[in-house]
Amino acid sequence: MSCKEGELCEEGRKRKVAMLVLGFMALIFVALSLMSFLDSRGQVIPKNVQYAGFEAVQGKRVFQAYNCMGCHTIVGNGAYFGPDLTNTYDITGPAWLEAFMPSAASWPTQAAVQVQLNKPEIAKEAGVDGIEAYLEKYPGAAERIMRRSGHASIMPNLPLSGDEVSSVIAFLKYTSQMDTEGWPPVPRVAGLTFPHATQMPAAAVSTVVSPQSGAVANALEDPVALGEKLVKDTGCTACHSTGSDTVIGPGWGGLYGSVVTLNDGSSADVDDAYLTEALLDPNAQIAAGFATGLMPAYTGILDTDQVAAIVAYIRSLGGE
Amino acid sequence: MTLIKYETQRLSMRFFMVMLVLFLFQTGFGLLLAMQHIDPTILSGVLNFNVVRVQHLNLGILWILAGFIGTILFVGPLLSKRELAAPWLIKFLFYALLVIVIWNVLTQYFAQQGIAGWWMGQPWLHEGLEYIEAGRAADIVILIGFAILCYVVLRTFPPLKQWTEIHWGLGLGVLALTAVWMFGLFFIERLDLQEYFRWYVVHYWVEGVWEVIHISLVGFMMVMMFKASMKSVGYAVFWGISLVWLSGLIGNAHHYFWIGTPEFWQFWGSLFSALEPLPLIFCFWHIYLDAHQDGKPIVNMPAFAFLLGSVVLEQVGAGILGFTMTFALTNVWSHGTWVTVSHAHLALFGTFGMLGLAAAYYAVPLMRGIRNFDQRYGNLSFWLVFTGMLGMAFAFAIGGTVQVFVYRTLGLDWFGGDVSSAMYFAKIMVPLFGLVFTVGVGVLVFDLLTIGQRSDNEDKSSSHKSLMAVPAKGWRRYLTGWEAGIWLLSMWVFGAVITAGLLSFNLAVVRDGDPLLPYFMAGVGYTGLLMVTLLFVWRFISSLKARSASPAINNRP
Structure with missing residues (x-):
């Protein structure tokens, strides 16, 4: 693929052929794209997701306004300072998020989560009727309360209003319902039994006691x-x-x-x-x-x- | 050596200067990010991590663009054999760039208060989407800026019939730069659709537009520096661009694996983006050929070193490290971890950043009217930023591999507790190499800002004379094409080891909690790849330096 001075290399013709091939590939790309966003795929869309009366679309605006992607990833894209948020709603449930987000600089205690769960609209969204059932249904919340409550988190407190918190939860409810083709991969082992896991601090044990x-x-x-x-x-x-x-x-x-x-x-x-x-x-x-x-x-x-x-x-x- | 033939070439100077200042600030923000990763309480609540990161990303993009614009303005008149069209528009473009930089630095701060400036459904102050965080107001001014660049370039170029392949590359490049930007100008409700279009801007810029501008400019710099033939370089540029677009158009699919789009993208993305290194190998090969088409000494070594660094890091960072994570089976693990950060730093700074720096080292001394500048600062700064960046990429890659295991395989998601502490060794390495890099940037910026204005800038040093005593033997012997091929091959062998290491995360033994295999392969692969890269560039430059020993040195202009 080289051409010396004075050789006839037909750049013009080759350029046209390359453009034609490129155009053909663009057609393939456009066709695949159209298929990707057909309603018949059944992918969840944010317009259809509400949480306690708050719209997922509004939550997306709040999510962008605080540049959450600047520390977290969502569907794996963003920064790597904090955890991926795609499935957080599924793992921790709404009551834990309600307790965490207004004062994100420290991890919420079980009592703080329970306070949220006492609100009927949150209990309804969580689909459980008591803290024990909640912790069983949302193992991420149980793990966070067991190991982290009382500790400082690395997230700063943000000036989120109550409405903004609920809107973001609506958005996270939407993302947790998305079909992301099996990503992130589900772990096959219980990570907490590995030495990498920070051991449960003795102080945190007492807070588990109501x-x-x-x-x-x-x-x-x-x-x-x-x-x-x-x-x-x-x-x-x-x-x-x-x-x-x-x-x-x-x-x-x-x-x-x-x-x-x-x-x-x-x-x-x-x-x-x-x-x-x-x-x-x-x-x-x-x-x-x-x-x-x-x-x-x-x-x-x-x-x-x-x-x-x-x-x-x-x-x-x-x-x- | 090309001299300043047209007065409007000098308009590039201001863009190079602003590029250097922004680069310095970007590096400072990067260092701060590395410190915040180690101690998250640093400036927490005052200047949060996400705000610092936005500055780091956006200044990076803006200084790379400033470097592109500077280089295009410098070569535009030479390519067209006439002065640039509408110099007043270029001056306007420059002030618009300054206003946008300051505006964007300030408005991004509002993310801490959750203020995006919503009006007519659009976020006008900032929009909180990675890489395209600029708010709508800035977006529109940037679009106008791109349009001005298109106008100036296309009006300056000769009539279409006289276009060479380099004209085609740059002409299509600036048009596509503008066109692709428009996909980032809308608020999109659906997350999957928003990510789909966000990658239009990010992927098609980097792997479509910037790559095309890069190939064209590298080609023309080879013409200027080595008197390579315009026709043969142009032909290589044509093939480079064709391969970039034919692989990269559908190659964008590698961003559509896990964002909520269908599974079939995994097939298309894995297939086509595995082809994306082809143009980079091609470009790598051509810089070897063009640099060796005559035996004359390199007149401006810092400029050549950065150009070589650009093409080699494009090969290693974009080509090889991109390849390792481009398959659905490896990407499922690397996605959303530090493994990608390693690739991004080498590819973005290496390929595009170093091109702007090479052009600045070429153009600034010419514009300041010095023939024989003291090249020691430039050479020193090259080695500092080059090794600093390779070291950081190593730290990110190792940290990323640990992160994949702890976060994905074990499912531990306490970043302040489990994940950070496991990555701590790598997190410490980042600012250490970052410091090396920062010192290099300091030397570089000082040198380029003051070159031709310091009292010591005429080369009184004996650096060339001392070289004259060194014969082209051993490490400095002539670099044959065969040897360069072996170097390239060994880079790819280590790349294959890295790929296998990422693949091994799929094995049952690893998934059941034994990280030995991926850790071992990452250790061998990344260490080997980055060491080979360092040695190869050293070897290449040494062999070229030995040319100075030839009598031709006395015939320099």
Whole structure:
């Protein structure tokens, strides 16, 4: 395939032949492409996927707006800083994602997942009626709670609103339903039994024990000490700092006894009643600058004594 | 040696200069990414990994484009035997490039707040899709910029009947550059369809358009540097382009294996993209032939070294490493891991980046009016960036192999816990070699920015004289075609070992949890391939340097 000076090499004719062959190949390519997106293939499309009333298409916009692909892969494309997200919904289920995403810098505890599962619309999407059934159905959630809860994650906290979180979950529900021709390959071995797997930390074992068990309460008589333990076990500190800075929700340092402005313009004193209501019915009063629906309700997760202990703990951090 | 024959050739200078500055910044962001991989808390919440990565990718694309534009402007008048058309448009293009760079650096930051600037259903500030993250506003300005480039090139070129194959290559190249860009200008709801069209831009740019521009420019540089015949180079360029397009058009299918498109793409993708190395072997062979068509000493060694590096890394990074992961049975493992990162760094920086640097080393001293510049900085920087990049590619490949085993075979998906700690050795190696690379970039940028303006730039060194004492023997002996073929063959042998290593992930023994086979083959394959590459380039350059020993050195212009 070389041509010396003065030789007759018929470049023009050969170029035309090459163009013709290229055109023929383009036809093959276009035909294959058209077949790829025929409705009859039955590939799921995002328009038909909703999660708790949120649209998968809207979730895709949020997914792009935060450039999730800049750290994660989706269908294997993107960056390799975090895990592939294609099947995450299938593995962890919606309640775990709801608990994780608003405060992504730390891994959610079982209690935080349970709080989400108590919401009827999430339980309906999850298709289970209790945390035990949930962890059985979504082994990724069980593994994450067992090994990771209480640890920092390498993902930063993002300013996702409650609606954005649910939209992204709708998008991940869509991607998990996609037929990706068997990718990623399903492991044949139980990876956790290999030495590569980080061993389960002893501290994480205690968080598997539900705070409802009462064992914790009996062990600690002092309500402030009990509250301090509960806020860690329940995952409160994923969103609330014990200083005065805002992580996801307001910081507790100096909060008690202060006066907060609410989003309707009125103001309220932070006292025992206010904090108790904030725990059990958080959307009743929302402080200005925070989104409604972000804080889950802890009704049914924490009993009256436990709520009182947490309030006592926050009071101990307060200004007055 | 080609001199500056047309005043408008000098318009390329500003593009080369901005290329160098962007390259420096891109390298800095890359180093930061490597550090964040080791300690994810670095700047977390301030400058998140995804934002840093966008800058690293987009600046990389933009400086490669700046290098292309600079080179095209430099050779355009020579190819056309007249001044460039519409110089004022080129000046406008330059300022538009600066505005786009600054605009895009700033708007990408909004990803941290989740603000994409949605308006009329389109993301105007940034769009969060890998490689084409630029928002719609920037997209449109870039499209206008490409249109200007097309206009200038086509208006400058002689009438169609007088076109040589290099005119055809560049003409089709800039038109296709513009056409393909338009597939990235729409928000698409379906993920599979969005990925389908995203690869139109990414794959057809890299493996269609850039490759074509690359072949044409490498060809013309061989004409300029070695007085190779325009006709024979043109004929080689024609075959190179034909092979690129005939393999690459359907070869794009290797991106459609797992994105939700049907299984039949696995057949088409595996078949055609396995043919994609053919034009690269062809190009590799031609640089050997053209560099050896006379025995004269190389006048501008840094320019030739980067040109050689470009063609060799195209062979190794794009050709061989691309080949290893192009089959559905190997791609199912390599997809979405660091294994692909190794390929991408060698292929993108190697092939396209080094071409721009070679052209800059060729053109900048000419435009500054120095005949005999001190080449030691240039040669040093070449070896630093070349070994730095090979080392990084090695680290990515080894890290990727571990990642495949831990993440895919064992199914461990805790990146902060299981996956990162398993990859830690490789993660440490990246910034170490990255530092070598960065020092090389520093020397390179300093040298090219100040060449002709420093007091010491006229070559007073004795580097040539000391070489004169070295006869063309041993490591410096004449490089025969047969020997070059053996080097190429051994690269492919190691490539085959790497491919077999990726294939071995399918074996029952590996899937049951024994990584010995893939680890061993990756260790042998990648080490062998990258060492052979390093030695071959050393051997090639040494044999050419020994030419300086010939009396011809005194006859340099």
